[in-house]
Amino acid sequence: MSQAALVDAMRAGDEAAFSQAVRCYTPSMLAAVWGLCDPATAEDVVQESWLRVIEAIHGFEARATLKTWLCSIAVNEARQRLRKSRREIPMDLDSASASPMEERFTSGGAWLVPPTAWAEHAVESLLERDSLQQCLEKHIAALSEDQRSVLALRDIQQMPVEDICNILQLSHSNLRVLLHRARHRIFAMVDHFMETGEC
Amino acid sequence: MLTCREVVNSADHLIERELSRRQQLAMKVHLLMCRHCRRYVRQLRALLQAIPFMHSKASDSEVRDVMEHIQSHQSESR
C-alpha cells in the first residue's frame, strides 16, 4: 500500500490499515525515543503516541514522510514526559566521551593499534552470530543518550540526516559529531570481538 | 598528506559521500598507500551495511501490545 493510500485508510478509521502502520513504524518510533528514555518507558511513549496519531492523522500533510512525522510525534511525547520528570539531558559533546579510536594512534597520527583483520565473511554473517548481536546491543545500550539516538535513527533506521536534525532538534554539525563518535565506539567494540571472541 | 588518524576521522564521511572532490582524492591516495587504513574503511563500510538489519520490523508481540493498549483506551473513552 502506498503512503497516501495508507494515510487515507487510517483517516477513514480502517483498523487493518492502522495495524499495518503500527507494525511497520513502531520500530522507527522506538528508535527515535530510544535515547530519551529507558526501554520500558519508550514502549509506553510509543503506545501513547499512536493514540495521538488517531486524532492527528487528519492534520497530516505530506510535506514530511509518514515515518518522519510519526517519529516527531513520539519524540515530542517523550520530551513532554522528560519535562514532567524535570530531567535535563545534557548534550554529549564534551571530551569525556571522546572516541575510543583516539588512543589507537601515535601523537603523530599514525596507527599504534591498527584494526584487526576481520574474517573474510565475518561481517556478512555478523549478525547471524547471536553472541555478537547481543554484544552490539549491549554496547549500543551503553552509548550516551544522544549518541544512541543518532545511531539508531541514522544507521539502524537509515533516516535522512535532515529529518533526524528536525526530529531531535540538532544542528547538522552536532549530529555529525555524535554519529561519528557512536560509530567509532561500535567499530572498536566489533574489532575487539573479532580479535578476542569476547564482548 | 593525511595522517592515519585523519583518515579514520573522515572515513564515515567518505562512505556517505560527503567529502569534496579534493578531500576524496586525498583519501584515495592515502588508502592506496596504507593497508591499515584500507582495512579500517573496508570493515567500517561492511559494519554500517550490516547494522540496519538489527531492528527491522516490530515483533508480533510488540504490535499486539500496542494494539491492545489502543483498544483498551478506546473502550474506556466510550
Ligand SMILES: [Zn+2]
Ligand atoms: Zn593510514
